[in-house]
Amino acid sequence: MVLGFRRASKGMTEQEARQILGISERSTWEEIVQRYDTMFERNATNGSFYLQSKVHRAKECLEPLYQKPDGPN
Numbered sequence: 262m263v264l265g266f267r268r269a270s271k272g273m274t275e276q277e278a279r280q281i282l283g284i285s286e287r288s289t290w291e292e293i294v295q296r297y298d299t300m301f302e303r304n305a306t307n308g309s310f311y312l313q314s315k316v317h318r319a320k321e322c323l324e325p326l327y328q329k330p331d332g333p334n
Contacts, residue, residue, distance in 0.1 A: 273318055273319065273322045274322075275322065275326065277319070277322075278318075278320075278322035278323050279323070281315050281316060281318075281319040282296045282297060282319050282320070282323075283296060284296055290327040293320065293323060293327070294320075297316060297317075297319075297320045301316050304316060
């Protein structure tokens with residue numbers, strides 16, 4: 262594996278996920294979700310199931326990187 266690339270979901274790297282969603286490493290989770298919603302809906306109505314699936318997988322790939330660890334209860 263190349264250094265600097267995290268593989269977080271079924272064959273998609275973090276870099277690929279960011280490219281699909283058109284976001285940078287500095288993007289917030291809120292920006293990612295907003296971009297995801299826009300692209301997912303656009304492909305649901307006027308696009309393709311394939312592209313919609315790629316957008317969904319990209320969000321899934323990035324999700325673990327933005328999850329905050331649970332603190333003690």
